[in-house]
Amino acid sequence: MVGKKWLKLVKRLHQKKYRNEYQLFFVEGKKGIQELIDAHLQLEKLFVYLEFQDSFQDVPVEVIAQKELRFISALKNPNGLLGVFQVPQPEKIENRGWVLVLDDIRDPGNLGTIIRLCDWFGITDLVCSEATVDVYNPKVIQATMGSIARVNVVYTSLPDFLKNTELPIYGGYMDGVTIYDEELPDVGVLVMGNEANGISPDLNDLIKNRITIPRYGQSTAESLNVAMAAGILLNEIRRK
Amino acid sequence: MVGKKWLKLVKRLHQKKYRNEYQLFFVEGKKGIQELIDAHLQLEKLFVYLEFQDSFQDVPVEVIAQKELRFISALKNPNGLLGVFQVPQPEKIENRGWVLVLDDIRDPGNLGTIIRLCDWFGITDLVCSEATVDVYNPKVIQATMGSIARVNVVYTSLPDFLKNTELPIYGGYMDGVTIYDEELPDVGVLVMGNEANGISPDLNDLIKNRITIPRYGQSTAESLNVAMAAGILLNEIRRK
Numbered sequence: 349m350v351g352k353k354w355l356k357l358v359k360r361l362h363q364k365k366y367r368n369e370y371q372l373f374f375v376e377g378k379k380g381i382q383e384l385i386d387a388h389l390q391l392e393k394l395f396v397y398l399e400f401q402d403s404f405q406d407v408p409v410e411v412i413a414q415k416e417l418r419f420i421s422a423l424k425n426p427n428g429l430l431g432v433f434q435v436p437q438p439e440k441i442e443n444r445g446w447v448l449v450l451d452d453i454r455d456p457g458n459l460g461t462i463i464r465l466c467d468w469f470g471i472t473d474l475v476c477s478e479a480t481v482d483v484y485n486p487k488v489i490q491a492t493m494g495s496i497a498r499v500n501v502v503y504t505s506l507p508d509f510l511k512n513t514e515l516p517i518y519g520g521y522m523d524g525v526t527i528y529d530e531e532l533p534d535v536g537v538l539v540m541g542n543e544a545n546g547i548s549p550d551l552n553d554l555i556k557n558r559i560t561i562p563r564y565g566q567s568t569a570e571s572l573n574v575a576m577a578a579g580i581l582l583n584e585i586r587r588k
Numbered sequence: 589m590v591g592k593k594w595l596k597l598v599k600r601l602h603q604k605k606y607r608n609e610y611q612l613f614f615v616e617g618k619k620g621i622q623e624l625i626d627a628h629l630q631l632e633k634l635f636v637y638l639e640f641q642d643s644f645q646d647v648p649v650e651v652i653a654q655k656e657l658r659f660i661s662a663l664k665n666p667n668g669l670l671g672v673f674q675v676p677q678p679e680k681i682e683n684r685g686w687v688l689v690l691d692d693i694r695d696p697g698n699l700g701t702i703i704r705l706c707d708w709f710g711i712t713d714l715v716c717s718e719a720t721v722d723v724y725n726p727k728v729i730q731a732t733m734g735s736i737a738r739v740n741v742v743y744t745s746l747p748d749f750l751k752n753t754e755l756p757i758y759g760g761y762m763d764g765v766t767i768y769d770e771e772l773p774d775v776g777v778l779v780m781g782n783e784a785n786g787i788s789p790d791l792n793d794l795i796k797n798r799i800t801i802p803r804y805g806q807s808t809a810e811s812l813n814v815a816m817a818a819g820i821l822l823n824e825i826r827r828k
Binding site for chain 2: 383461464465466467468469470471492493494495498527528561562563564565566568569570571572573575576579580583584586587
């Protein structure tokens with residue numbers, strides 16, 4: 349039986365204020381947990397169903413009952429494994445290669461998908477505005493499928509970051525230059541905006557290059573989701 | 589108060605067998621309903637909260653109570669508008685332009701996202717294997733955000749379809765030729781496979797051109813979700 353103190357603590361980690369206070373977060377599922385262990389994140393506690401107690405080598409586990417895991421899990425159907433990790437210190441953005449910048453992305457699934465995209469396209473630095481959804485939100489962590497271990501995520505003031513970078517700055521807009529006509533450089537910054545409102549007007553002056561994915565359908569066609577647009581633009585950056 | 593017969597019928601339309609039997613489906617939300625009306629789909633019944641009874645011009649509505657809508661809605665938080673439409677007859681695939689083919693896509697969100705992509709990139713014909721999730725599944729309809737009105741979706745045997753097309757056939761694989769090196773033609777067929785298993789082996793001989801989105805991250809990077817891969821490949825098709 350798991351101590352009440354731990355059950356209460358993990359339950360609290362559903363909320364950002366407690367993740368910040370304790371500097372802890374959790375991930376569920378064997379693959380996600382193993383990837384974070386392999387990436388040398390500090391594991392604080394690993395709860396597993398009895399049947400999974402030999403799933404990890406050289407890692408102490410604590411057996412948890414179904415009822416207990418259901419209480420602390422963020423999943424509708426808990427999968428029997430939950431690891432609590434220390435929040436790693438974000439590394440300094442080196443401004444090497446391409447940097448992806450997110451301006452107030454609010455949907456956890458979108459942020460998770462974008463982190464997977466960074467992993468696929470070899471983008472190691474992801475800069476988020478302070479109002480972007482927390483990367484250690486359980487829904488984000490679940491959607492990253494382990495990619496979080498390979499992408500450095502930093503929260504900061506975007507005006508400050510963009511003013512201080514020497515890289516050329518691109519932004520995804522509905523009314524920019526078509527990406528097919530744009531010669532993209534080897535290094536740069538790509539800014540993607542909020543799901544409903546796009547990029548904040550106060551960043552407009554800092555973004556010299558407005559780029560767009562051309563629409564081929566009727567003008568009534570639905571706009572692309574921000575994660576989809578990010579995927580297409582990162583592919584364009586890499587294809588050159 | 590809505591008649592019991594209608595409540596029971598809409599509740600049944602959550603299930604594919606009843607959608608097939610009645611040839612009816614439903615969509616929720618003002619925008620989605622309006623788009624289907626504008627596309628001349630046959631509206632059978634439109635339920636709205638009292639406050640929305642003047643939301644549609646020249647369309648008879650029936651006022652529904654919150655409790656009743658909660659009973660028949662597919663949404664956790666119903667938005668107050670639900671329209672029941674006749675399933676339109678699929679049009680014959682003309683084999684003009686590019687055709688997208690889906691081999692056993694199971695996730696409703698993925699199919700909905702792919703239909704939005706078709707709409708954006710001007711792909712009007714979408715061919716699905718019989719085992720692909722039903723396009724009139726409420727979760728698919730919700731994820732299309734109205735794009736369903738502009739994309740012709742046909743369910744058929746993929747071996748038969750691919751044997752009978754004269755268009756060049758491309759398939760998205762993990763181990764194909766990188767798309768950056770491929771000269772894509774003006775017209776063709778693009779096949780995308782199941783979320784877990786990719787394209788069925790029995791289609792391999794019919795797909796002459798295996799294409800791949802190159803990975804730039806470490807080899808441990810998570811693979812791209814099928815809808816994301818479809819978006820990137822459709823962008824490649826249009827960029828040429």
